Amino acid sequence: MTTPGAISGATTLFDKLWSEHAVCELDNGETLLYLDRVFLHERTGSIALQSLHAAGYGVRDARKVFCTMDHIVDTFPGRGDATLMPSGTDFITATRNETRAANIRLFDVDDPNQGIVHVISPEQGLVLPGLTLVCPDSHTCTQGAIGALAWGIGSSEAEHAMATGTLRVRKPKNMRVVIDGALQPGVTAKDLVLNLIARFGANGGAGYAVEFAGSTVRDLEVEARFTLCNMAVEFSAFTAVIAPDEKVEAYFQGRDFAPKGEHWRDAVEHWRSLRSDEAARFDRELHVDASTIQPAVTWGTSPEQVVSIGESIPYPDTFAEDHRRESAQRALAYQDLAPGKYIADISVDAAFIGSCTNSRLSDLQAAAAVVKGRSIAPGVRGVVVPGSRRVKKAAEQEGLDQIFTDAGFEWRDSGCSMCFYAGGETFGAHQRVISTTNRNFEGRQGPNTRTHLASPATVAASAIAGSFISAEMLAESESLAS
Ligand SMILES: CC(C)[C@H](C(=O)O)[C@@H](O)C(=O)O
């Protein structure tokens, strides 16, 4: 075991965050990292807490551990403790009992701050720039958007994290993804990240911590940056980070758990040092021209199987690698799609707006702007699930719930809902769902359900048209028809 030395020379943002939390280097090449926060949810957190308890260990510092109910609880309005998952009640009860016993703050179903773990942690200032945060959930990388070092772990790592306030980690390499250029109207962070994964592959970030940089990223609002970093795990990256800037400072000002007064000033001074040095070297650098990107939708069962709205489903033999050809064939069979078919000619059965990728207020605003004054196509089912109870309340104050329900959408309580079948909610077998979520794997939204990922505006427009369409194309087709 050696003590880590001070870092010298030009350094990346990720390396700064890492070295600020390195307790020591271990003989096996791993680093022991100090953890500022541990977040839990009732699906995996209950398991970690129960097994920590059974092993006779306590939580080292419960003030740094937080837990929410999001994955298993129903999102039907007035849900109470209901869950469609067969053993769901056991998870809910265990979460309550174990968090109470360990003195951990739980955002329970009726708590006004309850919501999806990755939505509520920044919303309340529980994660801040420069902090380390782990959670037994793969989309914890979302929090890198504000300059935190946040990554998903397994349940047994969560036990170690809670018992010791540290974790052993093997350091990934540094990748920078530089995104420059102005986004075309209607193109969002979701379209950006889907295009990135399509171009460099769902495995493109494996072994790396990714820093998103460039003028396009700087121009994104903080909530859109969460969308970008949320899908870093779908790019197989260890995590993603974005240097905090004045937008991030404004975002945190006044949040419940954000530092106040003199502590705020000290914190901000530190945040301003959290950026890659000019001469910092990255192990790999990718460049993306954002101005060429169009609204995107996935056609297959991997987030790399993407087309722009207006294109057609690719022929499997156009893929160079064997595994991509095979995966395309299998995806086409599962999705019941024929190569060569125009994506705009495919009808949808359902539309889902929600998940830690796209359920924040700005996402709901973007979808509502499309939905306003229009109605869902006959036979299409639409569901909107705000990411947190706070988002729900803010949306209702602006009348967004009314816009959605007037158009025929269901307006739900917050949680993971139909992002993931684990909670038992589904649109049903063979239903084609356009969804603002992050995973389109086989069975992700229920047995034999067909998922197509897209941005909130595209999902809203497609629900109205009853087929895949972007908001811009919907407006154009309506003006031609009138
Ligand atoms: C249940 C949980 C462990 C899982 C994850 O790790 O991401 C879920 O949130 C998901 O999105 O698949």
Ligand code: SF4
């Ligand atoms: S919303 Fe979906 S992706 Fe996000 S944590 Fe919940 S299940 Fe996972």
